[in-house]
Amino acid sequence: MSEAQPTLDEALDAASRRANRSRWISAGGVAAAIVIALCVNLLAGRHYRRWDATETGLYTLSRVTEHTLRSLNEPVEVYVLLSSGDPLVLTLRHLLDAYRAISPRIEPRFVDPDQNPAEFLAIQQRYGVNAAKTEGGRVVTDANLIVVRGERKHFITADELFDVDAGEEMQARPRVEQALTTAIQAVTQGAPPxxxxxxxxxxxxxxxxxxxxxxxxxxxxxxxxxxxxxxxxxxxxxxxxxxxxxxxxxxxxxxxxxxxxxxxxxxxxxxxxxxxxxxxxxxxxxxxxxxxxxxxxxxxxxxxxxxxxxxxxxxxxxxxxxxxxxxxxxxxxxxxxxxxxxxxxxxxxxxxxxxxxxxxxxxxxxxxxxxxxxxxxxxxxxxxxxxxxxxxxxxxxxxxxxxxxxxxxxxxxxxxxxxxxxxxxxxxxxxxxxxxxxxxxxxxxxxxxxxxxxxxxxxxxxQPIVLDIPQKPARPVSAGLTEEMLTSAAWKVILLLPLSAVLMGLAVRFRRRASEGRRRTRDEPRRASHDDGEETDGPDDAEEDR
CATH class of the missing domain: 3.40.50.880 (Class I glutamine amidotransferase (GATase) domain)
Structure with a gap:
């Protein structure tokens, strides 16, 4: 005995119930996501953490730096006088964010001498910064950073931010944290020599x-x-x-x-x-x-x-x-x-x-x-x-x-x-x-x-160095090209790259031709059957013809 089929009304009611249930489930999911996001933000605000994914740990601060920052009792301004296109700007932004995460009294101010000439001129007059233009028209200064607390100021030059190890492969060891923390201590403790x-x-x-x-x-x-x-x-x-x-x-x-x-x-x-x-x-x-x-x-x-x-x-x-x-x-x-x-x-x-x-x-x-x-x-x-x-x-x-x-x-x-x-x-x-x-x-x-x-x-x-800040690993800053490396690069550029492009083009061509061949093979029986059907008339067609 076959089961009775649901009426149209019953089917509509069932569909409506399923739709309502889906809506409630979706609304509950959205509400749960909002609650979870609020809890995560609350926890992040109370237990702020930063993760340093750089290979050299460039943005991982030492205990000396953390102690120096936590002991600040008044604002310390850090003026960065670099062009916005300078690769060092991104490093300083991340590092100063790490400094501010420990002490909001650190107040970084990025001033691009090329894009903000009026603001840069004011800093020149206030702190006595010397500037000149390169052949490319970029403004360069004799101090890349100025750390200021009240009337005290400390200049940081480019050669203080990196140690360069001479050798066949020139390597640079970042010293940005040492330079910044030394400058902060200089303007908050003691007096300059x-x-x-x-x-x-x-x-x-x-x-x-x-x-x-x-x-x-x-x-x-x-x-x-x-x-x-x-x-x-x-x-x-x-x-x-x-x-x-x-x-x-x-x-x-x-x-x-x-x-x-x-x-x-x-x-x-x-x-x-x-x-x-x-x-x-x-x-x-x-x-x-x-x-x-x-x-x-x-x-x-x-x-x-x-x-x-x-x-x-x-x-x-x-x-x-x-x-x-x-x-x-x-x-x-x-x-x-x-x-x-x-x-x-x-x-x-x-x-x-x-x-x-x-x-x-x-x-x-x-x-x-x-x-x-x-x-x-x-x-x-x-x-x-x-x-x-x-x-x-x-x-x-x-x-x-x-x-x-x-x-x-x-x-x-x-x-x-x-x-x-x-x-x-x-x-x-x-x-x-x-x-x-x-x-x-x-x-x-x-x-x-x-x-x-x-x-x-x-x-x-x-003066003796009193900052116990671990040195960052040195990284190569030059290609260090030898004659063998230049010869190898020449072979790759002159021969291997064009050859690989030719081989790839041939592979694409052969694959396309093979695909077209398989498609023709599949289509031929159908085409033949269609042609035979058109040429042979059935009994009914013959009768009609008669």
Whole structure:
């Protein structure tokens, strides 16, 4: 007996019930999804977590950084002065997001010098940032980041963000976290090192912004996060001597004799644990022959050197500067922490020395100095400069002149004056005052000279590293192409790529032809059957025909 079929009304009712049930299920699913999303957001707000998927852990912050950020009690602004197309911008965005996840007091501000010139100009005027344009029209600055808290500021330059390991495969080790955390600590703790520059003895002008003044080196010292101040003679001061607050004293090429009391002031400063960077060159006497004695011999004695009364002339054509007759030349750096980088790039970036005296190592000195810069063997130190100036002949060595290689810069470190000092007193002597004037930072051809001075200052004021931030792994930054790799690449580009394209085209063609053949094979019986049906008439058709 067959089952009774449902009526139309019953079928419609059943369909309606199923539709309602589906609607309720869908609505319940949407409501459940909303509740789950709200719970996830609530949990994420209370228990914020970030995951670092980078291979090197670039955005994983150290405990030192986390402690530094959690201890902030007032806002710290971080200005990023980079073009929006710079690859470093994305890295800094992610890293500063990680900083803000720990402390909302970090306030990053990205300013594109090309897209926001008015805002960038305001930052230039407020913080003294120098800028220039590349041949492509992009604006580049002498500081990529500025970390600011109140009136305190700390500049971060491009070379502080990465360590480059030279070798066949050049590799870069990111130091962005170290640079940022160091800058934050610098503006929230302590004060920048004070660099004192002597005045009052015929030194270049402290406020002079020309190529012969000191304003450019002062500006550069501020970018290197030092506080440059003038150090006038003691006789012009009342109260405590400010030399006690100096992390470094730069003797900036005096041309007038310094009083014995002033020289002893410098000697006591160094013997008490201070550091000195001494620039002094030849000062021909205005009347008669000979040179002006500026009286710094007791300070040079501590450094284990003596300045000769001469002017150095370099006669090696490969080391002579294009101007002059050899009194401007390319110095030869010797290996030392100050000159390490210059030794590696010698020939590409050189230290230019103009109008220098030669230095002599003192026999039996208590502390043996390290040689930083020399001349070639073909150089000589001209003692009777006045006679040569009157003769106007080609410079040539005479009897009594010192012959090369001559020393033009040294570095000396003394034993520690205090047991807890980071290092002993340090003295660098440079036998020319041309290196400290503004031309070294204005003229691109003198870049090596500026780097030498900055490296000497860094070594003299070196402080121990207190940030225990693990180093990130180094990553290749260059292709490091060898001859074999170039040959292999040429074969791939010239032969394999075109050949693979041809083979792929042939494969597509053969596959298409095979598909067309199979389709024709399937269609032929049908076509034949259709043709036979049209040609053969059935009995009914025959009858109709009749």
């Amino acid at each position: 004070v660099v004192c520059i002597t005045t009052g003895h015929g030194e270049p002008g402290f406020e002079d912004g020309g190529v012969e003044g000191l304003l450019h080196v002062r500006s550069r010292l501020e970018k290197l996060n030092y506080e440059p101040v003038a150090l006038p003679p003691r006789r012009d001061l009342s109260g405590d001597d400010p030399i006690a607050d100096c992390a470094l004293v730069i003797v900036a090429g005096p041309s007038l004799p310094m009083a014995e009391a002033e020289v002893q002031r410098l000697v006591r400063y160094v013997e008490g644990g201070g550091n000195a960077l001494v620039f002094l060159g030849p000062e021909p006497a205005e009347e008669g022959d000979g040179y002006v004695d500026v009286g710094l011999d007791p300070l040079l004695a501590i450094a284990g050197v003596r300045k000769r009364d001469d002017i150095v002339f370099e006669q090696d054509p490969s080391r002579k500067w294009p101007i002059g007759q050899g009194e401007a030349f390319l110095a030869v750096p010797t290996r030392h922490p100050i000159t390490e980088g210059l030794v590696e790039v010698q020939g590409a970036i050189d230290v230019v020395v103009t109008v220098a005296s030669s230095l002599e190592l003192r026999k039996g000195a208590a502390h043996e100095p390290s040689i930083l810069l020399t001349t070639t063997e073909r150089a000589f130190g001209m003692r009777d400069f006045a006679a040569w100036a009157r003769s106007r002949v080609e410079p040539a060595p005479s009897a009594g002149d010192a012959t090369g290689p001559l020393i033009v810069a040294t570095a000396t470190e003394l034993p520690k004056a205090q047991a807890d000092a980071p290092h002993g007193p340090r003295v660098v002597v440079v036998a020319t005052k041309s290196a400290i004037v503004g031309a070294s930072w204005v003229n691109e051809r003198l870049q090596g000279t500026a780097l030498f001075v900055e490296s000497a200052i860094s070594w003299l004021v070196a």
